[in-house]
Amino acid sequence: MxxxxxxxxxxxxxxxxxxxxxxxxxxxxxxxxxxxxxxxxxxxxxxxxxxxxxxxxxxxxxxxxxxxxxKTEKAALSWYGFCRKYVKMRWKGAAAKTRESIVDSLTVATFGMLTDKASGLTKKEIRTAMQWALIPRQADESAPPHLDYAVHLLEKGTIDVSDLADPIVVRQVCEELTLTRDGKRAAADTTARRRRGLNTALEYAIDLGELAENPLKRVKQKRVARDNTVDRRCVVNPVQARELLVALSYVGSWHRGRGRRLVAFFATLYFAGLRPAEAIGLRGTDCALPEEGWGLLTLEITRPSSGKQWTDNGTVHDRRGLKQREEREVRPVPIPPELVTILRTHLEEFGTAPDGRLFRNERGGVLGASTYSRAWEEARRLVLTPQQVASPLAGKPYDLRHAALSTWLNAGVDATVVAERAGNSVEVLLKRYAKCLDGRDCQINRRIEAALEADQFKR
Structure with a gap:
């Protein structure tokens, strides 16, 4: 009526x-x-x-x-319901790391979207419940007993997506994006990543008709100077790199070969400039290892590490193509004779895994970050001085890649060639990796002193 x-x-x-x-x-x-x-x-x-x-x-x-x-009135979509719908839409085509990042962005935003019904939950409870709820599952699958109460409160205890149209609400959400788990300010990169994730989600909310425009555009982000360059203190010189590789062979018991089987892995990071995930995915068929001269690695597969809940196969390591490249696209990387010899020796002693991988753990499985990181830290303590161990010098295995690219650039190799071998754009390469090697300051200072002394004698 x-x-x-x-x-x-x-x-x-x-x-x-x-x-x-x-x-x-x-x-x-x-x-x-x-x-x-x-x-x-x-x-x-x-x-x-x-x-x-x-x-x-x-x-x-x-x-x-x-x-x-x-005519236009429709049932309101809660933030919780929207998050589940959005993640389900994105899940199939996203990499494991991307899935993890999406869920993190939406979960942190949830802290600013709660009603009184869910206000009694701690942030830890919300994180755990949202992580379980956002991973696509069978429609009739119920939450585990320890999460059931929190999931139930979140189903009823988040405001509507349309409420983000209010500036006060969206500012409150943006503030949550800037905080760590203990309430401190998060790193600028973390905040930027979360904001990008939320921004993409809200564009989907516009597609659904829940929002007329993206409210994030009205919230000006405080510009923070972000230094994405590599810390020059972490870069080892060639002598230090070789000493660390030798030290690895002394890590762990000799008969089990824990450290010896990792020498070639770390050598590929340093001599070929590979990312750890690229080296983990390297197969014997990807390697051309002549008896003399330079060899060639043809990279095609990476095995980035993520949680089991984020991968399709239920394992810790995802299986992907090369970073920022089309699927099945390869990247050829010429390698020096020194690395060729190391890889040939590795194959003779350890062979390959059943699926052809060069590097594996002691049980034959995919090489995990915790395994090679522990061995690397032991090698650092064997080679470096106490002051250097406490410093950032070669603090992480990834620093060997930094050292490789810095070495190539300092040797005068054209930036386009270095970028092609490293799998970076020239812009990123010059911005991040053009660093002096550890110890180069002494050489430079000596050259300056020599120039000053030569000028003095002219007078």
Whole structure:
């Protein structure tokens, strides 16, 4: 039934409620009400009702809405429901690391989207529950007993996606993106990554008709100078690199060969400039190892490490193509005779895994980051001085790649060639890797002193 008998009252504030701003109106003899998170949202809705009443539109006594609003009114989508829908849409085509990043961005944003129903949950409980809930599962799969209560509260305890149209709400969410788990300021890169993830999700909310525009565009981000360059203190020189490789052969018991089987792995990071995930995916068939001269690695597969819950095969290591390249695209990397010899020796002693991989753990499985990182730290303690061990010098296995690219650039190799072999763009290469080697300052200082002394004798 429709009527023109409409009375619209003022907005009232009920401070003890999750959505404190309530608008009441009456259509005929039927009282109606709707609550809002902020006064701005309530004002906007009230203005639409007043505009329709002024135009003389009939109001429906069941919905309480005029004809123009009845056509567009639909069931509100909660933030929790939206997150599940968005992750399900993105999951199939995303890499494991991307999936993990998406869930992290949405989970942190959830901290700013809670109603009173879920306000009693700790951030740790929310993280665990959201991580379980956002991974696509069978529709009838129930939450584990220890997560059931938290998941139930989140299903009912998040505000609507449309509430992000209010500046106060979206600013509160953006503030959460800048915090670590212990409430401190997160690194600039972490904040930027989370914001990118949320931004893409909100674009999908626009596609669904939940938002008219992306609210993040109205929140100006404080510009923080981010230094993405490699710390020059972490870069080893060739002598230090070779000493570390030798030291690895003394790590662990000799008969089990824990350290010896890793020498060739670390050598590929240093002499070929490979990323650890690329070296882990390296197969015997990818290697051309002549008895003399330079060899060639043809990279095709990477095995980045992630949690079992993020991969399709349920293992820790995802199986992907090369970073920032089309699937099945390869990258040829010429390798010096020294690395050729190391790899030939490795194959003679350890062979390959059943699937052809060069590097494996002691049980034959995929080489894990914890395994090679522990061995690397032991080698550092064997070779470096106590002061160097405490410093960033070769602090992480990835620093060997930094050292390789820095060595090539310092040797005068053209940046385009280095970028091609490293799998980087020239822009990224020059921005991040053009660093002096450890110990080069002494050489440079001697050259300056020599130039100054030569100038003095001219006088």
């Amino acid at each position: 429709q009527t023109h008998d409409v009375v619209i009252w003022s907005i009232r504030n009920r401070k003890d409620r999750a959505k404190p701003y309530q608008l009441r109106w009456k259509v005929g003899a039927e009282p109606k009400s709707k609550t809002f998170l902020t006064k701005a949202l309530a004002d906007h809705f009230r203005a639409d009702l007043l505009k329709a009443a002024k135009k003389g539109e009939p109001f429906d006594t069941v919905t309480g809405l005029p004809a123009s609003m009845t």
